[in-house]
Amino acid sequence: MVLHIFANAISRWVLGSELPGTLEITRYFYMVALIFLPLPLVTLMNRHLEADVVASMMSPRVNRMLTICANFIMAVFCAMLAWFMLLQAIDKTADGATAMIARGFMAVWPGYWPLPIALSLMSIQSLVIGFVRIARPAPTDESQNDAHKDRSK
Numbered sequence: 001m002v003l004h005i006f007a008n009a010i011s012r013w014v015l016g017s018e019l020p021g022t023l024e025i026t027r028y029f030y031m032v033a034l035i036f037l038p039l040p041l042v043t044l045m046n047r048h049l050e051a052d053v054v055a056s057m058m059s060p061r062v063n064r065m066l067t068i069c070a071n072f073i074m075a076v077f078c079a080m081l082a083w084f085m086l087l088q089a090i091d092k093t094a095d096g097a098t099a100m101i102a103r104g105f106m107a108v109w110p111g112y113w114p115l116p117i118a119l120s121l122m123s124i125q126s127l128v129i130g131f132v133r134i135a136r137p138a139p140t141d142e143s144q145n146d147a148h149k150d151r152s153k
Contacts, residue, residue, distance in 0.1 A: 068130050
């Protein structure tokens with residue numbers, strides 16, 4: 001994306017005209033892919049932002065239950081959102097959605113597909129992580145404190 005925008009700026013400066021469709025390609029393809037496709041990886045690596053002000057004051061057992069519930073809520077939310085995005089992607093594909101650019105029209109319907117794919121993967125991952133956390137033995141108070149110290153570094 002950066003190289004494309006850089007090439008567009010150079011083209012505008014040297015040739016006096018922009019590369020056709022740069023804004024649309026950035027809007028419909030790069031930004032969607034950049035924001036949504038990494039979500040499953042972020043979930044897998046457990047790198048989402050956490051505000052654990054209240055959870056850090058609770059016992060490890062309650063904190064564990066909250067985490068498990070949060071995973072299942074996330075799975076349901078992402079599945080519902082993926083379903084609606086899938087319906088929209090199917091609709092845009094069937095309509096052959098386009099965007100008007102300086103030299104005509106550009107197909108933008110492929111840019112609607114990363115959302116349902118990423119959200120479906122994230123839903124599946126959240127569900128699996130929830131079940132894995134249920135299957136694991138509950139951490140002791142000491143191991144919970146060690147994990148919190150490691151995360152704060």
